[in-house]
Amino acid sequence: MSEEKPQVLVVEDEVNIRQFVRLALEAEGCAVIEAGRLADGLRRAGEGHVDLVVLDLGLPDGDGIEFIRSYRGWSEGAVLILSARVEERQKIDALDAGADDYLTKPFGVGELRARVRALLRRRSRQAGEASPVLGFGEIKVDLARRLVTRGGEEVHLTPIEFRLLTMMIAHPGQVLTQRKLLAEIWGPSYVESSHYLRVYVGHLRQKLEDDPAQPRHFLTETGIGYRFQPGP
Amino acid sequence: MSEEKPQVLVVEDEVNIRQFVRLALEAEGCAVIEAGRLADGLRRAGEGHVDLVVLDLGLPDGDGIEFIRSYRGWSEGAVLILSARVEERQKIDALDAGADDYLTKPFGVGELRARVRALLRRRSRQAGEASPVLGFGEIKVDLARRLVTRGGEEVHLTPIEFRLLTMMIAHPGQVLTQRKLLAEIWGPSYVESSHYLRVYVGHLRQKLEDDPAQPRHFLTETGIGYRFQPGP
DNA sequence: GTTGCGCGTAAAAATGTCGTAAAAAATCGC
DNA sequence: GCGATTTTTTACGACATTTTTACGCGCAAC
Numbered sequence: 001m002s003e004e005k006p007q008v009l010v011v012e013d014e015v016n017i018r019q020f021v022r023l024a025l026e027a028e029g030c031a032v033i034e035a036g037r038l039a040d041g042l043r044r045a046g047e048g049h050v051d052l053v054v055l056d057l058g059l060p061d062g063d064g065i066e067f068i069r070s071y072r073g074w075s076e077g078a079v080l081i082l083s084a085r086v087e088e089r090q091k092i093d094a095l096d097a098g099a100d101d102y103l104t105k106p107f108g109v110g111e112l113r114a115r116v117r118a119l120l121r122r123r124s125r126q127a128g129e130a131s132p133v134l135g136f137g138e139i140k141v142d143l144a145r146r147l148v149t150r151g152g153e154e155v156h157l158t159p160i161e162f163r164l165l166t167m168m169i170a171h172p173g174q175v176l177t178q179r180k181l182l183a184e185i186w187g188p189s190y191v192e193s194s195h196y197l198r199v200y201v202g203h204l205r206q207k208l209e210d211d212p213a214q215p216r217h218f219l220t221e222t223g224i225g226y227r228f229q230p231g232p
Numbered sequence: 233m234s235e236e237k238p239q240v241l242v243v244e245d246e247v248n249i250r251q252f253v254r255l256a257l258e259a260e261g262c263a264v265i266e267a268g269r270l271a272d273g274l275r276r277a278g279e280g281h282v283d284l285v286v287l288d289l290g291l292p293d294g295d296g297i298e299f300i301r302s303y304r305g306w307s308e309g310a311v312l313i314l315s316a317r318v319e320e321r322q323k324i325d326a327l328d329a330g331a332d333d334y335l336t337k338p339f340g341v342g343e344l345r346a347r348v349r350a351l352l353r354r355r356s357r358q359a360g361e362a363s364p365v366l367g368f369g370e371i372k373v374d375l376a377r378r379l380v381t382r383g384g385e386e387v388h389l390t391p392i393e394f395r396l397l398t399m400m401i402a403h404p405g406q407v408l409t410q411r412k413l414l415a416e417i418w419g420p421s422y423v424e425s426s427h428y429l430r431v432y433v434g435h436l437r438q439k440l441e442d443d444p445a446q447p448r449h450f451l452t453e454t455g456i457g458y459r460f461q462p463g464p
Numbered sequence: 465g466t467t468g469c470g471c472g473t474a475a476a477a478a479t480g481t482c483g484t485a486a487a488a489a490a491t492c493g494c
Numbered sequence: 495g496c497g498a499t500t501t502t503t504t505a506c507g508a509c510a511t512t513t514t515t516a517c518g519c520g521c522a523a524c
Contacts, residue, residue, distance in 0.1 A: 133333045134354075140327045152328050158500055175378040196502080198482060205483090213483090221378065222481065222510055223391040390511055426470085428513080434472060445472090454470070454521095 005031040006051040006120050011041035011067070012082065013059050017105075021054055021082075024109045028116055038062045039187050042070060046159035049146070050077050052119055057083040057094065062187060065097050070184050072098035076144060078119040082107075134169050136217055136230040139208055141169060148208075155207050160185060164200050165208075168218065168228035177225040201226055237263040238283040238352050243273035243299070244314065245291055249337075253286055253314075256341045260348055270294045274302060282309050284351055289315040289326065297329050304330035310351040314339075366401055368449055368462040371440055373401060380440075387439050392417060396432050397440075400450070400460035409457040433458055 008030040012018045022032045033050070035041035038061050045053060053071065057064035068079055079099045083090065091102050101115050134141045138151045146162060148155045157165065163185050168176065179191040186196060201220075205212040219227045240262040244250045254264045265282070267273040270291050277285060285303065289296035300311055311331045315322065323334050332354075333347050366373045370383040375398065380387045389397065395417050400408065411423040418428060433452075437444040451459045 133327060135327070135332060138328065140324075149324055149327070152324050160501075173377050173379070193502095194481085195504090198484085199502085202483060202485095220482070224378065227378075392512075425513095427515095430470090430472060431513085434474095438473090452471075 005029060007031050007033065007049055008052045008054060008116075009033045009035065009041060009045055009050045010054045011035045011038065011059065012054070012056040013037065014056075017056070017082075020109070021112065024112050025054070025116060028113055028120075030116070030120075038064070038067050041067065042187075043159060045071060045075065045077075046163055050075070052078045052080060052116065054080045054082060054116075055099075057081055057090070065093055066188075068094065068097040068099055080115060080119060136169070137210075139217075141165065150208060157207065158203075160200055161203050161207070164197075165204055168226065169230070172228055172230045175221050175225050175227045179225075181225065197226070237261060239263050239265065239281055240284045240286060240348075241265045241267065241273065241277055241282045242286045243267045243270065243291070244286070244288040245269065246288075249288070249314075252341070253344065256344045257286070257348060259341075260345050260352075262348070262352075270296070270299050273299065277303060277307065277309075282307070284310045284312060284348065286312045286314060286348075287331075289313055289322070297325055300326065300329040300331055310354070312347060312351060368401070369442075371449075373397065382440060389439065390435075392432055393435050393439075396429075397436055400458065401462070404460055404462045407453050407457055407459045411457075413457065429458070 006029070008025050010018055010021050010025070010032060012021065012034075013036050018034055018036075022034065025032050030052075033044050035044050038059050041053070041055070044050075055064055055067060064081070064083075071077075071079065078101075081094050081099045081102045082105060083094075083102070084105045094102060100119055103112065103115060134143065139155075140149045141147075143166060148157055148162070148165070164181065167181060167184055178194045178197055181197060182190045182193060186193065190196065201218055202212075205215050205218050209215050209217060217229050219229055221227055238261075240257050242250055242253050242257070242264060244253065244266075245268050250266055250268075254266065257264050262284075265276055267276050270293050273285070273287070276282075287296055287299060296313070296315075300313075303309075303311065310333075313326050313331045313334045314337060315326075315334070316337045326334060332351055335344065335347060364375060366375070371387075372381045374380070378394065380389055380394070380397070396413070399413060399416055410426045410429055413429060414422045414425060418425065422428065433450055434444075437447050437450050441447050441449060449461050451461055453459055
């Protein structure tokens with residue numbers, strides 16, 4: 001079973017710290033992907049399989065807690081928080097949102113490596129767990145493997161398409177407002193850009209609906225948002 | 233809170249594995265029915281209500297895929313596949329036939345339990361309590377899902393119609409003045425535009441009243457406003 | 465009776481929203 | 495840097511909703 005390098009994503013704006021973390025991780029035998037901003041990080045995380053995310057809470061372009069929540073919507077991968085904030089409240093919020101561990105700056109390379117080892121070990125032990133398969137009609141979605149099939153054929157989705165799909169099937173039957181979808185997928189500053197949704201919902205219908213012009217699963221609530229309908 | 237035990241049917245020929253699965257399921261609080269062969273399994277499934285079927289694909293007396301297809305012909309219950317076969321093809325075929333999840337042997341008790349939990353949780357969510365539903369007459373209003381049904385049929389409401397409806401059912405029996413309704417829905421500068429209300433209350437009556445000309449729920453208080461009457 | 469007012473209904477007009485295709489720009493992997 | 499993929503932007507016709515307009519009814523006051 002091919003002992004591949006664990007994929008680790010580092011989301012951190014300060015180049016020095018990023019470098020520091022990268023070196024520590026590579027010493028642990030990890031493959032490292034870097035991102036300087038939250039939006040970047042979410043995109044990178046969505047592109048391929050990631051075993052661990054090392055996340056700085058104090059990023060300039062948004063709240064790290066939001067990142068965790070969004071990430072947890074479609075991934076079970078481990079999350080390790082870095083932060084200068086020592087307040088208990090902050091720590092609790094992050095862990096509640098789904099973070100697995102929390103490290104306060106400044107920290108030593110030894111501690112960082114030990115915690116990363118622990119998280120990866122825990123992950124590999126429960127590897128294979130929690131690969132929930134969602135389905136509707138002839139469509140099957142394997143969240144952890146990022147795999148979507150339709151009638152046996154694999155359907156290729158781009159990262160944004162996949163995130164939109166997972167958001168919608170996570171709330172079956174409910175109407176998701178445009179603002180909510182936009183905030184979750186593109187970030188809080190995009191809540192007005194509803195044309196993105198029209199384009200991407202269009203893509204999903206094109207790829208997943210029997211008759212894209214007469215959608216049965218991805219329904220429009222004009223003026224409000226979209227609703228995902230699992231069955232007929 | 234009549235929380236009955238979920239009924240789970242285990243179709244598996246090897247006694248050891250069957251025992252292993254039974255223990256895991258009972259630890260999850262399930263009632264377990266066992267079957268050693270496919271024919272048996274189908275019969276058992278047909279005898280009573282079953283929430284989840286745990287099915288071994290490699291049974292001696294027939295193809296598990298056929299079981300799924302047959303089962304799907306008359307039941308929406310969840311299906312979790314156990315199998316020694318690791319091939320992607322096999323997995324896709326099973327999922328396409330209507331299975332909900334797939335677990336490859338050997339597997340740990342933790343993983344099995346987690347997947348069972350996930351499947352049962354999903355079912356119960358789909359079965360759909362958990363969202364407050366208001367009702368009057370043959371009309372049901374699901375605020376969370378933003379869904380209105382009348383005698384089982386879905387009724388489509390436009391955004392303004394929906395807001396007006398929610399405003400009124402939020403204050404059952406009370407008279408809501410025109411100015412108040414207008415201010416809440418259209419904004420404070422529209423408090424004089426009472427003709428809007430006539431139009432939209434008309435729409436609601438049209439869509440939700442048995443006899444729109446003789447309203448029993450959306451009553452007019454001439455000169456004052458409107459009153460919502462839940463019961464008769 | 466007829467006049468005026470508030471109400472209900474229908475339908476036309478105006479406005480806003482949505483869906484789609486396709487071009488332009490950004491990004492990634494090499 | 496180059497080609498392929500993905501995201502963003504743009505434009506426009508189709509459609510849905512909201513707003514406006516018009517007209518008929520009932521009722522109370524005069």
